Amino acid sequence: MSTTSSSERENGAVHAPTGPGKKLAGKTAVVTGASSGIGAGIARALGAEGATVVVGYATSKNGADSVVRSIEAAGGSAVAAQVDMSESTDVIRFFDEVKATHGTVDVLVNNAGFAIFEMIDDLTEEAFHQQFNLNVLGYFLAIREAVKHFGDSGGSIINVSSILSTDPYLASSVYAATKxxxxxxxxxxxxxxxxxxxxxxxxxxxxxxxxxxxGHWTGELGEKLLAGTPLGRFGEPEDIAPVAVFLASEDSHWVTGESIRAAGGVRGVGY
Known part of the structure; x- marks a missing residue:
């Protein structure tokens, strides 16, 4: 944490982070769903900024181990840990082990998720519960357990949502609702x-x-999506990761309760 005092903040002083040069040095960050994709990109970025990263995964141990190796190869510290985020007992076990191994938790990134894109006539109750159990209940369970292990100086929780929470498209009703x-x-x-x-x-x-x-952003759909993206391309995990670093670090000390879009400017594409 920065050593800037409350009186300095009230007097308008710049709130500059302190430490050995990396924004998250000495911090422990838990990233769920981090064996590939956006979660893996965030895990690597947090590790590059000095955090010890717990790379959470559900089934892909090989993927999680690969992320760990890439963080370590860049000079960082990481460990892979399996957890079913939709099961309360497993989430409790997971965070107890994080606490026992790493002490306090400073950053939680909720990223584990599941999507089924089907029209309402084809959606089943099972598909509904699969998505809500992981995308919503899983986030709740992780936060409930993580906050027990945050230190006195607090920390940062980052929930990976989606632009579909505000701009849902065809066949996304349940997934968009979870976000x-x-x-x-x-x-x-x-x-x-x-x-x-x-x-x-x-x-x-x-x-x-x-x-x-x-293979999803292809054909007519891909053309519409690309045409509706002002920055002219689809995103990469490395485009999302810096936003997570910002929210995890003291650079965002006065930012909370916000939903930050990282979408290349796309808004309300009609399809």
Whole structure:
């Protein structure tokens, strides 16, 4: 944490981070769903800024181990850890192990998620619960357990949402609803946890190239998406990661309860 005093803030002093040069030196960051895609990109970026990163994964141990190796190769510190974010007992076990191994948690990035894109006539109750159990309940369970292990100086919680929370497209009704719930939960918990020095924000990525979307942004759909993106290309995990670093670090010490779009300027593409 910065050593800037409250009186210095009140007098308008610049709130500059202190430390050995890396924004997250000495911090422990937990990233769920970090074996590939946006989660992996965020994990690497946090590691590059000095955080010890817990790379959470559900099934892809090889992917998580690869992310760990890339962080270590860049001079950082990381460990892979398996967890089913939709199961309360497993989430409790996971965070207890993080606490036992690393002490306090300073940053939580909720990224583990699941999507089924189907029209309402084809959606099942099972598909509904699969998405809400991981995308909403999983975030809630992670936050509930993580805050038990934040230190007295607080920390940062970052929920990875989606632009579909505000601009849903065809066949995305349930997935978009889960992300709308995430954004609402973000604002509510920012109010609740602010007095404890814990900031809560969400990132809303746009159309981002990941293994999960491989081959998806093609044909007429891809053309429409690209045409509606002012910056003229689809996103990459490396485009989202710097926003997470900002929210995890003291650079964002006065930012909480916000939903930050990282989508190349795309808004309301009609399709």
């Amino acid at each position: 709308g719930a995430v954004d609402t939960m973000t604002f509510a918990l920012a109010r609740e946890l602010g007095p404890r020095g814990i900031r809560v924000n969400s990132i809303l990525p746009g159309h981002t190239n990941t293994p999960a979307t491989d």
